[in-house]
């Protein structure tokens with residue numbers, strides 16, 4: 001399962017967001033606890049298409065696309081040199097596929113800011129530099145080892161790529177920004193470098209700022225995210241948490257009152273999906289309606305393998321209908337009558353929203 005890690009300074013709202021995403025109840029705190037263990041949980045990706053399909057098939061089980069969320073402890077200045085939770089933390093955080101960087105803008109007199117003053121751009125730089133230093137350290141160690149070893153001549157290509165990465169990091173550029181080819185990134189895959197991971201910025205604002213649709217540093221943050229081609233989401237974690245604890249009817253009213261059309265969690269989940277170039281296909285039936293997560297651009301046969309390896313091995317054909325056709329026509333019979341039911345071979349490239357049934361033989 002794909003994973004995302006919540007990173008940021010202490011007391012920015014990471015655990016609050018984690019609880020929202022995973023419907024958990026981990027303790028949040030208004031003081032720095034120095035805790036070092038990470039929480040892991042599963043977030044369901046809200047999807048109105050699944051709700052619709054579930055309404056048609058009335059299955060025993062409805063399964064949304066899922067994402068593993070890791071609530072990492074707060075990172076502090078100097079972590080890459082062993083400060084605060086230090087390097088043990090950093091290695092824990094390397095195992096995720098993407099990073100959600102939470103930054104504080106909300107005012108809350110009960111929650112002191114570790115640096116004494118709210119300044120989101122400074123905080124972003126602090127975290128980014130820690131990640132960068134940690135990556136640089138790994139890359140430099142590897143370069144030293146190759147330089148000192150006996151196979152240096154054979155490793156010329158690797159050395160040149162590592163050199164490029166080192167230079168970029170020295171210039172405070174991320175590995176992500178280098179747009180490495182698959183072949184190049186294969187050399188550094190085992191390092192799981194932070195700055196190679198896709199990152200989303202979540203600006204945690206308060207209710208007043210949400211209502212005003214304005215907050216200090218808004219322009220600067222948007223400009224920063226734009227320059228880095230990083231998605232930026234403004235979410236009021238506290239208000240969302242309160243909304244999620246209300247009865248469904250009251251939830252809508254509260255959201256309307258705050259001027260939110262889609263819950264922040266739904267936005268965040270979708271944004272992660274989009275940023276990681278992931279799509280969903282669906283399987284339907286009386287037993288189960290389910291969303292499956294795949295990388296954009298993979299074949300029907302590879303997608304079948306997500307369901308079960310037998311389906312990939314013994315793949316014959318995929319029966320495919322488009323979600324949008326079913327949604328428009330209301331039932332399968334009408335979709336078939338219109339000739340919108342297709343049989344596809346193993347090389348067919350699956351499209352977001354395909355409803356598939358795999359014919360196989362093993």
Ligand SMILES: Nc1nc2c(ncn2[C@@H]2O[C@H](COP(=O)(O)OP(=O)(O)O)[C@@H](O)[C@H]2O)c(=O)[nH]1
Pocket residue numbers: 008009010011012013014015016017027028029030074106107108111204205206207235236237238239
């Ligand atoms: N006013 C306000 N307080 C928040 C918001 N998000 C988090 N907090 C408070 O900030 C404190 C730290 O939150 P927590 O989620 O534990 O932060 P973490 O250290 O990053 O995991 C808690 O007391 C939260 O209630 C927010 O959007 N608005």
Ligand SMILES: [Mg+2]
Pocket residue numbers: 014015016028072073074
């Ligand atoms: Mg926390």
